[in-house]
Amino acid sequence: MSLGARARGFVELTRPGNAIAAGVLTFTGAFVAGASLGDTLVVVAAILATVFATGAGNAVNDYFDRDIDRINRPDRPIPRGAVTAAEAKWFSIALFGGAVVSALVLPLVAIGIAVVNLVALLAYTEFFKGLPGVGNIVVAALTGSTFLFGGAAIGKPLGALVLCLLAALATLTREIVKDVEDIAGDKKEGLRTLPIVVGEQTSLWLGVGVLVVAIAASAVPFIRGAFGLAYLGLVVPADVVMLVAAARSFEHPGVAQRRLKHGMFLAAFAFIVGRASSLAGVTL
Template structure:
């Protein structure tokens, strides 16, 4: 096997798009919490810690899911033979080390969030993923805490709390949809995910209800006067896109979870625009 093929396999283990996106979410949390140019160093450290931790979590997830992926995701690096299971494990450990080193430059609250998240990542991949609903909640909480982590890096851990709640709820819905998408392989592996235990349709109905709560939460920054119409002009299309995704999930879970993901990023952009407009004294 060529060096290039192996290198590509290691890169794919990290899901680079997801890892970079997680770093962007941490940056978003810092901006929404009121970060300025003076906070550049700690914000960069927080972004690096997030990217490393996300890549490590994805790699260790592939390590533990290698048997399931032979059914659900045969094109992933381990099932197709680009990377061995042991190499993936040690690669993940190295990435976790990078996350820890980066987090050491952060305030104590941010460091505590990083430790909790790293512990939760390992617990999720090895113990919690197959428990009905529990693994979904853990992933949702981790996503939401990414924004809190960005705020904590600048000393304002609650500065992006509304965005964190919105992201966590939307992620919970998306994770449920993904479980419906992966139900065949999960059954083969003997996992007890929510769709397997209670059924696909009840799970999707629950996920839809959770997203409705998230949409309602997205109105809070506008209603309390924190953000203006600039925020509303982006968050409403984001809400519509995510709601459309939940409706689509009953027919096409794969397309639905992509729409949910895109809607989440648009909602995050709405918070950035809202904060920038507020700091600039823009009335809209």
């Protein structure tokens, strides 16, 4: 295999789109919590720590999931032979090291969040993924915590709490839908995911209920007067996208989980616009 193909395999292990997106979410958390130019160093450090940790978590997930991926995701780097399992393991360790180094300049609360998240990432596939609903909750909590981490980097860990809750709940819905999509491979590996234990329909309805709570949470900043109509004009379409995606999950779970992700990012952008508008003194 060519050097370029192998290098591409290592990059794919990190899911670069997801890793960069997680970094953007950390920035969003810091910005919504009230970051200023004076916080640039710690915000950049938090973003790097998030990108490294997310990439490491994805790589170690591929290491542990290599047998399942031969069924569910044969195009991933390890099943297709671009990277060996041992190489993926050591690569993930190096990335975790980068996350630790990046986090060292952050406040203690942020370091605490980083430590908890790193432990959760390491334990996820080995201990949590096969437990009904538990793995989904861990992933949801990790996603939501990126916003808390961004806020904690500037000393305001609760500054983006509503955004954290919205993201965590929407992610929980998406993870449930993904488990429905992957049910064939998970059954062959003997995993006990939520759809396998309680059934696909019950799981999807649970996901819809969780998403409704998330959408209700998205209204809080507007109701409390923190953000104005500019925020509302973006978060409502985001909510609609996610609701439509949840409805489609009963027929097309693969399409639905991707649409849920799009809606989540639009909702995060709504918070950015809402915060920017409030800084500029704009009421619309």
